[in-house]
Amino acid sequence: MGEGKKFIVKTQRGMESVAANYISEVLPDANVWASPMGYSGLIIVESSAEDALDKILQIPEVERVIPVIVETEANLEKIAESAEKLAGFIGENETYAVKTKRRGKHDFSSIDVNRVLGAKIKELTNADVNLSWPDKVVQVEIIGDRAYISVIPGDEFRKYTPDKIDARKLFSKLTLVQMPYWGDYKACRLFGEKIGRAAQAFEVKELIIAPKEKMDAYELMEFIRGVKVGQESRYQIQRDAYPWKVEKVPVTVWDLYQVVRDKRRKKRLLIITDPKGPTLAEVKDKLARDLHYAKEVVVFIGSREGIPKGLFRFADYVVDLAPYMTFATEHGIPAALVSLWEVYEEFLRKEE
Incomplete structure (x- = not known):
């Protein structure tokens, strides 16, 4: 040259x-x-x-x-x-x-x-x-x-700069309660992979797979297999890319109604996303403060159908994330968690 x-x-x-x-x-x-x-x-x-x-x-x-x-x-x-x-x-x-x-x-x-x-x-x-x-x-x-x-x-x-607030401050105390997908075996596994990947991506405290009633054991098995595959694929990427140690999100199975009973008794902050609730903008100030002081935040995500309406009475918040829109099953976790983080980050910056 x-x-x-x-x-x-x-x-x-x-x-x-x-x-x-x-x-x-x-x-x-x-x-x-x-x-x-x-x-x-x-x-x-x-x-x-x-x-x-x-x-x-x-x-x-x-x-x-x-x-x-x-x-x-x-x-x-x-x-x-x-x-x-x-x-x-x-x-x-x-x-x-x-x-x-x-x-x-x-x-x-x-x-x-x-x-x-x-x-x-x-x-x-x-x-x-x-x-x-x-x-x-x-x-x-x-x-x-x-x-x-x-x-x-x-x-x-610099991906991670001192002026950016670490989102794990919120997600490390957040438990996801996900209703499983049911139906065709392949679809159950596919949706399980997407949900497992999303839960691991946010490094949440726990993912609880929560059927609301008796369901086909093999459909649930395929869904859980998918969750494991999706979680593992995301974990491998995180382990190579992040400068900190990454842990796999614990995954458990529990009846939906018992989750509500247990978390309510322990006075955890319960959030359900549903179009029947007020918009995020209407409740964001109070919600952000509650997110900050809560020991654990429990977010309920539906699948194919929403969270049963009877549980709304026991939730601290029922929030409509996007009026006149219904999220697909695989979009429930990212939509809810990104929205909550934006509200929480705004609160933290005001506090600073």
Whole structure:
């Protein structure tokens, strides 16, 4: 490749060739290498144009652009030496973290790179390491026998920032009471998978599968099997993606009416979603305060038919989430929990 500024461009897998073509159109002088060494979702661009970065970012297929500060051999000694050129981008009063993405076979790991390069930068800058909320991130992209290194703002990596309130404050004390789906075996299992996935996604305190009357044992069995499959698939994703330890949501079976009796006796906050109740906007202030002070919040979700009307008398709230609309069974959990979180978050921000 010729002289110029280099960029590591990232796209969705399979979109790198499309993006590379558009980059070549907007930067005719650029050298563009799509899928370097066969790695999909990557493009290496070299251009002498001053506005190269802005032009690349105008392409919708491009997800991220990392300007390369140092290109060197992919070995620990050479990567550590790059700290001399990187140190000037990190102030003494700033925090930093080293993050490495390694592609190919090497006699070192990504953790080795983070440790060696991080220590050298510490020596040169006296800046503090902060792995959670760094001001700057030293990004090391290793592709085969070459390493491309940059220093970028830390907020580009922050999914979980201090200004965001952790939704698990609410969901960790929330119990879902879900009426099971019944009918065709395949449908029971399919709906079970969706409900298991949704309950695990919100990391709730417990999922109670609650039939309201005698039902076919094999239909219930298929539904519960589906719940287990859906929960496991979501759990595996969470375990790989989250920086905290994730627990599987406990799943139990209990008669619907007995759940109401037990939770009411223990003075838990009971919420039923039904079109016959007031809208969320009408009750949100009082509801949010009750959500905050409740030891446990119990939310009842119907299936094919709503929660029996006789239980409404025992609920603290019967809420209409979307007037003139009825949610499908698989949408009950996400619709209810997202709505409750929005109300609760607004309350917390007012309290702050």
